[in-house]
Amino acid sequence: MTFETTFPVWNKLNSNQKSRLISNLITRQVEKGTIIHSGLVNCTGLLLIKSGQLRAYMISEEGREITLYRLFAYDMCLFSAYCIMRSIEFEIIIEAEKDTQLWVIPSEIYKTLMEESAAVANYTNEVMGTRFTDVMWLIEQIMWKSLDRRLASFLQQESAIEESNRLKITHEAIANHLGSHREVITRMLRHFQNEGLVRLSRGLIEIIDEEKLNSLAE
C-alpha cells in the first residue's frame, strides 16, 4: 500500500507535481487518543489515512461534544487544512480513535496543486461533498430522530466498525458522540437492557438482540 496507489488523483498529476508532492510528504504515526487537529489554530495539512480511525467532532463552550463523522483507511481528512479554503470558518477537532498511520500533505503544497490542477480541485470538491453529506445526515438525526433510535443506530455502527457484538465503550464516550449527557445514555442503556437488546457490565455493552436493535435504529 503506497501513497501513489492510495491518492485518488495521482495519475492526473504531471511529473513535476508528483515529485513536489512526494518530496514534501510526511508519514506520521499517531497513538489512539491523540488530538491531531484542533479548531482554527494549526493548519496541519491534508491527512490521507493509511490505517486506523479518526473522529471529527465539535465542542461547545461548556465542553459538550458531538461527533460529526469518522474517517477510516483510504479516507482523506480535508478540514485539517482549512486554511487553504478561505470560506471555511468553523472549528472542528480531529482525534485518533485508534492507533493511526497517516500521510500528511502540507497545506501549502496542496494549495498550489489545487490552483494548478482542475483534477485536484474537483477531487477536493468531492471530498468536501462527502463530508457535507455526513453532516446533513447528522442534522436529520438530531432534528427528527429520538435519542433511543440514535443510540440504537450508534451501537449498530460501532458493532460494524469493531466487527464484534461486545463493545468496550464507556457511557461517557457515547454521550460525547451523540451530543448528550452520560446520565441520559446510562438511563437509555438500562432501558435497552430491560427490553433485552443489550447486556451491560463494567466497561462493556454486549448486543444480544441484533434484530430488535436494527429495527429500532431504522
Place this chain on the structure above:
Amino acid sequence: MTFETTFPVWNKLNSNQKSRLISNLITRQVEKGTIIHSGLVNCTGLLLIKSGQLRAYMISEEGREITLYRLFAYDMCLFSAYCIMRSIEFEIIIEAEKDTQLWVIPSEIYKTLMEESAAVANYTNEVMGTRFTDVMWLIEQIMWKSLDRRLASFLQQESAIEESNRLKITHEAIANHLGSHREVITRMLRHFQNEGLVRLSRGLIEIIDEEKLNSLAE
C-alpha cells in the same frame, strides 16, 4: 448589473469558455413562494441571484421543516446542480422567499467548465465551504442553544433583512425556519411579549426592545 460583472471567476475564463457560458445562460424570474429545486429529482443548474431571496431547507418524513441557510443577491446556489458532484447525497429544497431574478447556468455546461478550469473548480469549492460554514453554525445552534435564544436571533436576522422592526411573518413560518412547532413558537413569543421584547398583533411581530432582544440572542 450584468452576468459578466457578477460571476466571480468570469475573468479567469478563456474566450471559448466565456461564449459557451453566455450562449447557454438562462435568465429566470420566479415569484415569491416558488419551489425552484426539490430533492434529488431535478438538477436545475447553478443559480446566480441577481435580486431577491432564496431559502434552502430540509423536510422530515412527517413534513417538518428547518431552514439551512438563505441566499441573497450575488450569492451562488450550488446544490440545485447537485448532480455534477457525485458525493452530494442529501435532499434539500430551494424556495423563493421573495420575487427573485436569477441566472441559471445549466449543470452540464458548468460541469465541463469545472473539469477544464481549476479556477472554476476552486471557486465551486469556496462556495461549498461557505454553505458548509452555514450548516455547521446551524448544528451549533440546534445542539447547544436554547429555543428562546434561537428565536431572538432569528427575529434579529429578519429585522436586518427586512430593514424594519415590524415583521410580517406567521408563527408557523418561524416554526418552519427553526425546525420547531407553531404552538411552541406562539408560547415563546407570548413570553417575549410579557418580557417587553416584542408586541404581537395579527400577522405582525413588532420588536420594541431591540437591545434586550440582542442581548438574549448573544
